[in-house]
């Protein structure tokens with residue numbers, strides 16, 4: 001188990017298999033935005049509920065064209081005319097208003113001339129029957145399935161659910177994600193850094209990545225490299241979080257205590273090494289009801305593994321049916337370095353539809369990371385490449 005070095009795909013599958021999606025809650029539409037529907041929803045109403053005008057103008061009987069007509073009333077959105085229109089009659093009508101009984105066509109006001117209650121056609125080509133009418137049920141009919149279980153609640157899906165009569169929808173509870181930064185060398189961002197101390201950049205980086213997705217980030221600060229302190233921090237985090245994410249302390253050094261502390265806290269570990277660069281020391285397991293994901297401390301390794309493991313896991317817990325990031329292909333500009341035995345994720349910037357390699361491959365160097373908007377994926381043992389090729393690329397969040 002924990003000693004074997006897994007491929008990225010195997011490790012992702014095993015991580016997602018560690019927990020089922022969280023329980024269902026029904027929340028107001030705006031709170032559901034960006035999450036995934038936990039059950040299908042049906043239309044509770046027909047849309048449009050009646051034949052409506054799509055334009056400002058006059059509701060007429062097509063058979064009466066080319067007019068003239070006598071105006072006998074008005075239909076506005078939400079306030080229809082409660083009288084039928086007889087031959088030779090017309091009604092003033094506004095966008096979104098129901099067509100009065102007897103009418104079937106809209107004469108738009110730009111093609112109409114009006115004098116008091118007298119109306120005539122002033123255009124060149126008479127409108128066709130049904131002109132500017134949105135017929136009842138043309139968007140959707142009551143009872144049809146509007147969105148399937150697992151559908152992402154995009155802004156468009158939120159609008160559809162609202163129009164379908166839903167003020168709240170069933171989604172999975174948001175995963176609560178505790179972030180623990182481990183290391184005696186760390187200070188909070190902005191604090192003084194005497195000697196070899198350094199700011200914990202991983203915590204705000206992870207919190208801001210989490211904030212883009214369905215999760216709720218709980219920054220639980222810096223934990224010193226003492227096994228008791230780590231064990232205590234794990235126990236506290238397991239009591240409040242669905243997922244505990246750590247950075248640092250997962251490698252093989254004498255001060256890399258995440259794994260022994262977790263074992264002491266009673267965790268079951270699933271895997272500990274992944275054949276990727278950056279990000280080889282990567283650990284996953286369970287502690288009580290919580291999942292534990294140990295990311296490497298190096299800032300770029302933490303960033304890359306967060307994209308490939310943390311964000312997909314958060315989406316899986318929140319009910320995403322296919323939470324893994326989707327690779328795309330595009331021209332990759334040479335030269336590309338030879339790759340050793342681990343799949344490598346190379347920082348790149350997309351310019352005019354092609355991925356250009358950025359200089360740094362150091363898993364601690366943040367300066368170049370800011371310019372990266374993609375990762376080029378290179379398979380183990382790929383030779384050095386001097387020609388441009390079509391490569392596999394992940395777009396960064």
Ligand SMILES: Nc1nc2c(c(=O)[nH]1)N[C@H]1C(S)=C(S)[C@@H](COP(=O)(O)OP(=O)(O)OC[C@H]3O[C@@H](n4cnc5c(N)ncnc54)[C@H](O)[C@@H]3O)O[C@H]1N2
Nearest residue numbers: 181199200201202203248249250251256280296297298301
């Ligand atoms: N003998 C070996 N040494 C190392 C191996 C190995 O296989 N054998 N793996 C290397 C790889 S790859 C990585 S990545 C690192 C990961 O080590 P850890 O996850 O145990 O991380 P630390 O040693 O605690 O820290 C690494 C590096 O990152 C800095 N750091 C830690 N936390 C933060 C934070 N919150 N914000 C910013 N920077 C952070 C830390 O100061 C170290 O410089 O291990 C290699 N070694």
Ligand code: MOO
Nearest residue numbers: 278279280301363
């Ligand atoms: O994950 Mo380490 O940063 O591969 O270098």
